[in-house]
Amino acid sequence: MDKLPDVTLTLSGDAALVLDAALSRSDDLGRGPSSVPEQIALLELDAELERRLTATFAPDYDAVLQAARQRLVSQGGALESAAPPAPAGWMCCFCGQHLADAEAGVAELHLATGDGGTQALRCHSRCLRRQVHPRVPLL
Numbered sequence: 397m398d399k400l401p402d403v404t405l406t407l408s409g410d411a412a413l414v415l416d417a418a419l420s421r422s423d424d425l426g427r428g429p430s431s432v433p434e435q436i437a438l439l440e441l442d443a444e445l446e447r448r449l450t451a452t453f454a455p456d457y458d459a460v461l462q463a464a465r466q467r468l469v470s471q472g473g474a475l476e477s478a479a480p481p482a483p484a485g486w487m488c489c490f491c492g493q494h495l496a497d498a499e500a501g502v503a504e505l506h507l508a509t510g511d512g513g514t515q516a517l518r519c520h521s522r523c524l525r526r527q528v529h530p531r532v533p534l535l
């Protein structure tokens with residue numbers, strides 16, 4: 397398999413500085429033999445941040461970092477408004493992907509609620525197949 401193309405990220409300066417600080421002190425991130433690739437990826441990200449950030453060499457680094465942290469928290473409300481609106485209609489109850497109205501391979505589940513009602517859930521047939529034991533026949 398070919399090497400994947402590079403990915404370019406754009407972060408606010410505040411987010412980059414706070415992320416760099418978190419990566420620099422996170423010795424416990426990515427521990428364990430299965431996490432070696434993750435650890436290498438985190439080191440690559442940390443090195444890239446260090447290369448681009450000039451504030452890490454500022455004599456008042458701690459104050460700069462603290463101010464960046466406070467700005468991120470105060471802007472936290474912007475995260476929700478920045479998120480794309482949830483698409484109208486249904487989503488697969490297993491994978492969370494939006495289900496188009498005319499999409500083929502969609503199943504509908506009706507769950508009986510305790511009060512005699514039902515709750516309808518929709519899902520990809522393939523997602524349902526993955527969740528149900530292989531010996532259980534599905535239509």
Ligand SMILES: [Zn+2]
Pocket residue numbers: 488489490491492493519520523
């Ligand atoms: Zn699905």
